[in-house]
Amino acid sequence: QRKGLPPGPPFALPFVGHLYLLPKDPMSLLEKWRKKYGNVYMLKFGSQPALFIHEHGFLCEALVKNHETFMNRNETFVTKTLLGCKGIFSLSGDAWKEQRAFVHATLRDLGMGKNVMAERIQEEVKHFLRSIEETKGQPTNFSNLITATVCNIICGVVFGKRFSHKDELFLELLSNLQFLFRELGTSMPIQFFPFLKYLPGDYFLYHESVHRCQRMKSVIWDMINKNGRKVNTNDESFEDLVQAYLTEIEKKKVAGITNTSIDEENLLHTVWNFFNAGTETTSKTVIFCLLYLVYFQDIQEKLFQEIHENIGTERSPQMSDKPKLKLLNAFLLETFRHSKMGPFAPDRVASKDVVLKGFLIPKGTVIIPVFDSITQNKEVWGDPENFRPERFLDEAKKDFTVFSVGKRNCVGEAMAVMELFLILSSMIQRYQFLPERHGQKPSLETEFGFTRSPEPFKVRAVLRSNKKSTD
Numbered sequence: 001q002r003k004g005l006p007p008g009p010p011f012a013l014p015f016v017g018h019l020y021l022l023p024k025d026p027m028s029l030l031e032k033w034r035k036k037y038g039n040v041y042m043l044k045f046g047s048q049p050a051l052f053i054h055e056h057g058f059l060c061e062a063l064v065k066n067h068e069t070f071m072n073r074n075e076t077f078v079t080k081t082l083l084g085c086k087g088i089f090s091l092s093g094d095a096w097k098e099q100r101a102f103v104h105a106t107l108r109d110l111g112m113g114k115n116v117m118a119e120r121i122q123e124e125v126k127h128f129l130r131s132i133e134e135t136k137g138q139p140t141n142f143s144n145l146i147t148a149t150v151c152n153i154i155c156g157v158v159f160g161k162r163f164s165h166k167d168e169l170f171l172e173l174l175s176n177l178q179f180l181f182r183e184l185g186t187s188m189p190i191q192f193f194p195f196l197k198y199l200p201g202d203y204f205l206y207h208e209s210v211h212r213c214q215r216m217k218s219v220i221w222d223m224i225n226k227n228g229r230k231v232n233t234n235d236e237s238f239e240d241l242v243q244a245y246l247t248e249i250e251k252k253k254v255a256g257i258t259n260t261s262i263d264e265e266n267l268l269h270t271v272w273n274f275f276n277a278g279t280e281t282t283s284k285t286v287i288f289c290l291l292y293l294v295y296f297q298d299i300q301e302k303l304f305q306e307i308h309e310n311i312g313t314e315r316s317p318q319m320s321d322k323p324k325l326k327l328l329n330a331f332l333l334e335t336f337r338h339s340k341m342g343p344f345a346p347d348r349v350a351s352k353d354v355v356l357k358g359f360l361i362p363k364g365t366v367i368i369p370v371f372d373s374i375t376q377n378k379e380v381w382g383d384p385e386n387f388r389p390e391r392f393l394d395e396a397k398k399d400f401t402v403f404s405v406g407k408r409n410c411v412g413e414a415m416a417v418m419e420l421f422l423i424l425s426s427m428i429q430r431y432q433f434l435p436e437r438h439g440q441k442p443s444l445e446t447e448f449g450f451t452r453s454p455e456p457f458k459v460r461a462v463l464r465s466n467k468k469s470t471d
């Protein structure tokens with residue numbers, strides 16, 4: 001090891017580095033290494049150094065204080081082969097800065113004033129509540145409905161329209177999205193050993209993933225074009241992201257600007273990134289919230305009382321109600337923390353040699369934030385194993401976010417928070433969620449993946465007695 005490098009386990013093998021040591025769910029091994037080497041240690045992924053960060057302060061040192069050095073994404077099988085290094089998620093350098101500034105400003109505008117974003121979310125929430133009602137209090141697994149709802153909210157914000165949950169394009173979008181999320185974990189070895197794609201039988205799902213990505217592009221392209229859009233470069237008022245983006249492309253053309261990343265290829269991939277980054281994360285959060293509501297009936301009742309006192313049961317919750325629902329806000333933060341929904345943040349790469357808190361981090365090092373430890377550290381949280389929303393009410397503010405930190409944090413954070421607030425407050429206001437069978441709690445066990453999932457569970461959604469049917 002070069003002098004000054006962070007500590008790390010021995011026995012890195014030629015070609016594979018430490019990869020051979022990592023099991024499918026590596027979290028307990030990473031925790032073991034954290035205890036042995038500290039909150040920051042280094043492994044080798046093949047020949048590439050990989051820095052694991054288990055501490056919020058160190059993460060800020062890297063991603064906030066040294067943003068320019070760690071701004072770029074690592075080029076991986078997913079970002080390079082599947083996403084073609086296009087779109088806001090995969091781009092690096094000036095092209096990323098240009099996409100980010102444009103997307104950030106557009107999302108901000110959609111969420112301000114008339115608040116088109118909140119309107120689109122509320123429209124979808126109405127459909128969601130109606131679908132819950134159709135279950136008539138019978139035990140139901142709501143996961144697919146929640147995922148379709150969240151995906152359709154993105155359609156509303158991006159394309160300016162929602163789709164019927166039975167629409168063929170919408171169903172294909174959803175199925176490819178779910179496949180890629182579920183299966184990419186299995187094809188991970190391909191990330192480091194691309195020659196595996198030549199093995200017969202497509203065991204690592206290389207060809208299937210490439211095929212699904214091609215279908216995904218074609219579906220999104222159809223959705224982008226479907227409205228037969230007209231672009232008016234003088235019109236500054238937009239009701240969706242695609243319209244804003246197409247207008248920006250046109251403006252650049254009219255002005256003769258060719259040195260730009262604002263083009264159709266990046267539009268397609270950026271829209272795709274929205275679905276990849278926004279569907280699974282947000283829907284899993286709602287699913288975990290539902291699980292905790294059912295498991296902790298006393299907390300559910302307190303949340304209902306808070307809504308009852310501050311909003312009543314006659315009108316739908318609005319974004320302006322959010323500051324008043326302190327327990328609901330705390331419940332959401334505790335769900336993020338306790339569920340460990342996103343074990344890792346997507347990786348970045350060091351663009352030059354840099355010294356962080358006395359450690360030398362060589363150019364080309366991959367940075368892997370381990371959110372699991374940040375949310376489960378006993379020294380920070382005291383009793384991390386307990387689900388206690390009040391910790392976000394009573395105690396000194398904790399440094400923690402599941403949206404990552406710095407200028408390249410989640411660009412959809414405000415939208416996600418809006419969705420989660422409107423979905424949850426509306427659900428709790430209207431229904432009481434009960435376990436499948438009286439007195440039988442669902443399991444809190446989870447399965448590891450890009451995002452963690454709870455074990456499948458059914459719930460009875462019983463209309464609160466003071467609510468009228470939505471029909």
Ligand code: HEM
Pocket residue numbers: 088089090100154273274275277278279281282285342345346402403404405408409410411412413415416
């Ligand atoms: C609970 C919900 C969500 C969580 C926990 C979450 C978390 C994250 C995290 C950890 C990152 C990586 C940031 C980094 O590299 O440091 C990210 C990036 C991103 N997220 Fe989210 N996200 C959520 C919802 C959304 C939504 C609703 C959208 C949009 C519809 C979205 C769009 C994106 C995009 C486009 C990026 C890439 C940003 C860039 O590279 O500049 N996310 N998200």
